[in-house]
Amino acid sequence: MTDLTDLIDLIDLIDLIDLTDEESMTTRYLEIRQGVLSKNDQLAAGLRERFTRAGLFVANLVSSPGAGKTALLERVLAEMRAAGLQVAAVVGDLQTDNDARRLARSGALVRQITTDGMCHLEADMLAGKLEGWDLDALDFLFIENVGNLVCPTWYDLGEDVRLVLLSVTEGEDKPLKYPVMFNSADVAVITKTDLAAACECDLDAMRANIHSVRPGMRIFETSAKTGAGLPELIAFLLEQRRAKFGN
Template sequence: MCRVVDLRQAVLAKNDEAAHTLRAELAARGTVIVNLLSSPGSGKTELLERELLLARERGVPVAALTADLATENDAVRLARSGVPVKQVLTDGLCHLEAGMLGRHLDGWLPGDTRLLFVENVGNLVCPASYDLGESLRVVLASVTEGEDKPLKYPTAFGLAHLVVVTKTDIAEAVEFDQAAFLANVQQVNPGVEVVFTSARRGAGAGALLDRALAVAGGTAPHAPVMAQRQRAEAHGHDHDHGPDHDHGPDHDHGPDHDHGHDHGDGHDHGHRHDHDHDHPHTGSHTHRAGHGHVPSEAAGFPPGAPSAVVPTR
């Protein structure tokens, strides 16, 4: 069992090194990666298509890379926006990795690209553990997926810089409990901004693009508590490791933890969290929290990445 864990740590360490290199290379040319994670069917392709169209209208040089196990359907849809689009077929692999992404960008990504949107494989388990060299990690969930989604997938939501809720035009029909969802998000990722969107009705249009441009302009993203804790542990800081403490990138090593991996989206890693945050919420389309100045390292990025004060809007 220990050998399996050691191997996984080695794989993630190699990926982190590749992600650090890719982030630095792209930063040198003025390009920022936006990593989009969600379950299959969340509506991220339709939302991304709208954001790419808007970026083109505004004259923002963007590109998109989309990953799937099979078919080029998503790339065909995104190409309708008129921006550079590339499809990556993973041949069964449930996630993208930084080295893989770098190889696909080599010789393809236009030199003037300001934002590269990466639509990761539809899966909230495996992709959550892999840094792609992104400067903004966005996790999406549709109103049809249930208010407890953040609790079921605490690593994906816990490491997000931004959470986007989709398909809000049918929220009433499916009896989506917005307050419960927001409370659950705050439990795993205190202070993270939650944006509510509807690609069909145009609600929240441009929110994703605006947040990405802010980061590209030097504004530091939200610093997830989980990322800060992982960074501190990696540097050997002392902590009080209670029985519910999350020791690894995506595992709660409690006594009953099963280290086997089901790479489907239905896998529940059994994480538990002790964050007790009671936040009142309104019915507005965007849940925001003010963020102070944080070093890039504490935000989950390697030393040397830009940091700044994130204003409360």
């Protein structure tokens, strides 16, 4: 008898399981139309609004490692400070705060983001570094991205202008090798022009390659060592800021 009741219990249990499994499913298509990186995009849009309200002009510097982002910024920060402008910089690196210490010598506000292996900066990393800064009191913020011509392409940081740096030591065809990054930038800055002759860099070819992947892109030719081209670059940034804020 006990065997039979056990069996009946078992059958009941199977019925119960069957019932829960009998859920019928409907398959349907759900339209999304949303950027894959929409979370970063939204955060960046929020930052951009915040910067705009504060009257702060923001430049994002991208390049391969060693193209001279820090050397260029050292000069630009110092010269802007000398002209009475309030400037700040956030610098990203995988390791060390060497760059932040170099940039801080200009007297500008500087903070380091150590990404601990991450190959680019994202909007939330930048947002976290702005705490305690009076953005209203600042005129320019420079973001020195992690040296990498691939990944920083996709991550909007709320900047007004993206500068892609390219040194004369890297070869004239770099823009052709990294067309996506060059295409995503607004302005190209050729660096280390004092070494152009020694590297036998064909600047005409370099300019043509930049324009091949990004027609009409504004190009500055600079040397952080001699200071060549820096007044033009700084004048451009000031003009962009004036165009946006009218002062």
